[in-house]
Amino acid sequence: MVRRKKRSIWGSLIIIVLFALFYNIILGLALIACLIGIGYWWFKKKYLIRVSTINELMNLSPSEFERAIATLLTDLGYRDVKVTGGAGDLGRDITCRDMNGRTVMVQCKRYSRNHPVGSPEIQIFIGMLITEYKADRGIYVTTSYLTQPAMKLAHKHGIEVWDRDRLAD
Template identity: 45%
Template sequence: MAVPARVRRTARRSRRFELRATALYFALLAVILALVGAAARTAAAAVVHRPAWAIALALMAVGAVMVGCRGKRRISAARIARRAAVALDEATQTAVEALDAAPAPAVGLVPAGAGTCGGLLATDPTVLLPETVPEAPADTVEIAYEALDPDEFEQAVAELCRRDGCLDVDVVGGAGDLGADVVARTPDGRSLVIQCKRYCDGNRVGSQDLQRFGGTCFTVHGADVAVVVTTSDFTAPALDYAEQCGIVCVDGPQLQGWQEGTGPRPWEAQPSVA
């Protein structure tokens, strides 16, 4: 009697297990893709700030691939995911540390009230500020003119003329100067002739000095403004003669006021009165 052969049934896996494995696979794949995207963005930022770190990370990745290829054991998807997660975490930490170590861009400090135009801070290069010319500070340093020698005193007076806007200033004092030590042209165009007398306090400029200067300053030098400057003072007859001839006398205190800017300039003053 023949025995019917039994038909072997192929074992089937549980449908529930297949769905779970598929869901786990796609979940791991999504995590890996998210990590890869985050790493790509972080790596891009690291490349901008620290190119050396990007090269180091690339070498580490190549080394990891080579080590993985040498291994003969079968690598599962879960193991790959774990290693990738660890590597990506280390790379992220390295990139964050590199970004933290990057120097912050320098920010220029603008003083309060400076660099503004119409109430707007002038940081835009297209904003044009009105051109301003700073005022020259007044020279308030006291100069001991009486301590200078005659040549230095003439140079100092000439420098005062240049400072206050005179043109064509020249020191011509010396032998044969005919009473003119400094010649110049005032800011308004008049001819200026100055005689310099560096005297001590006890030695005053007398009328004879004024007469010698008065005989040449107008007729020989063609002065529009004739000035006698001294570190001392003038005698009363000298001041009388200066008033009659129209010569401006500048004594020691007046010279100091001219230098400090508190007194009139010689070409702006009137001839002295006794």
């Protein structure tokens, strides 16, 4: 006849004692994990703005418009996307890096269709891009259009233009 091995109560007792001793730590770690999850959800809800039509873009406040463009840049693969706009932003609403690691400066203008962007605004953007920020690339985003001279100037200096038509795509 085969004898059964006697079970030791010590293994179970050690587990129960350890759990009792470290219960607060385990509970604290679970609480921290929950708070991190809630914080991430809140961050995405507050800072990531996705829109699907030009009319939705037009209904955003200027700061929400900048965040929507920052979200679009992130979705397109740009890295280190930071919204820097606001009063006194000196022509820079968003900074980021493209897929090749080059520094990109973005200017966002939420204008009505009847308010085209003129050459003076592009001149200011180019000047700040080159002298103040020394960025490798520039993107000018507007919910309107550029005048013909402004468009020529932007292309001459390698500024990528995202106008109303491009945003609608």
